[in-house]
Amino acid sequence: MNADQSYFRKLRIITILMIICLVVTTLVVIIVYPENTGKNGVVSWIITIILLLFYLFFCFYLPFFGSKEPFSGAIRHGTSLGLVAGIAWIFHMTILHFVHLPGVWGTLVTWVFMILVLFIFGYAAYRFMARSNHLFASLLSSVWTSMFSILVLFIYSWIVTLLFMPWIEKILIGDPDYLISGMINISDYTIHHNIESAGIHLLEAPVLALIVGLIGIFIYRVKKNVIHK
Numbered sequence: 001m002n003a004d005q006s007y008f009r010k011l012r013i014i015t016i017l018m019i020i021c022l023v024v025t026t027l028v029v030i031i032v033y034p035e036n037t038g039k040n041g042v043v044s045w046i047i048t049i050i051l052l053l054f055y056l057f058f059c060f061y062l063p064f065f066g067s068k069e070p071f072s073g074a075i076r077h078g079t080s081l082g083l084v085a086g087i088a089w090i091f092h093m094t095i096l097h098f099v100h101l102p103g104v105w106g107t108l109v110t111w112v113f114m115i116l117v118l119f120i121f122g123y124a125a126y127r128f129m130a131r132s133n134h135l136f137a138s139l140l141s142s143v144w145t146s147m148f149s150i151l152v153l154f155i156y157s158w159i160v161t162l163l164f165m166p167w168i169e170k171i172l173i174g175d176p177d178y179l180i181s182g183m184i185n186i187s188d189y190t191i192h193h194n195i196e197s198a199g200i201h202l203l204e205a206p207v208l209a210l211i212v213g214l215i216g217i218f219i220y221r222v223k224k225n226v227i228h229k
Helices: 003-032 042-060 062-066 071-098 105-132 135-163 165-172 186-228
Strands: none
Touching (some): 003 042, 042 135, 042 186, 071 135, 071 165, 105 135, 105 186, 135 165
16 A cells, blocks of 8 residues: 555545544534424424534545546645635634624634635635646545535534533523524534534535635636736
8 A cells, every 4th residue: 555545545544534523523423412403403403413414424435536537636635725614613713702892892802813724715716726627626625625624623623512511501591592492402503503503514614615716726727827928
């Protein structure tokens, strides 16, 4: 087994273990907090589990991408930038949960981190396009960057939610969505909020990465044409 094959097999094992941990944790907590199995929470966790299974299917075939250039380079590139984006997500979540931000500062911080993460997604495609001049591999780099970053974020969100449940409950007790959620117990809603948020991120991140990846590739090609004139 050469170094590339070993890298992608290890990456597959790591990502599959991450997803299994997320699936098991999600299923266990909805049993412990049973309002999530009722009509007010069932849709969110089912969608989230389905999306995680899609991620699992993709990760299972990582060695396949690793056996073909330039796709192997795209996955390597995306993994590195995905870790950077995941750390950005972690900083954002930590600030929102544990730092008191008055007025519009919370919204401003969210926008700053969102723009930063989208920039990382777009940069993944831009940078790999500069290296390979391959459209689909560059888009793969952008999409994988987003997928890997969301797996990192989801694991961190479960750690924070389960370790600091009373604190998170105090934050969410006044959430307008809680008041209209139909859930009675704030603990159950806290779990629901995390699962629903994860599902949204699991779905939206690759779509947004595809869009900003195309923008990044377009910028690269425009820049290349301008330089060559």
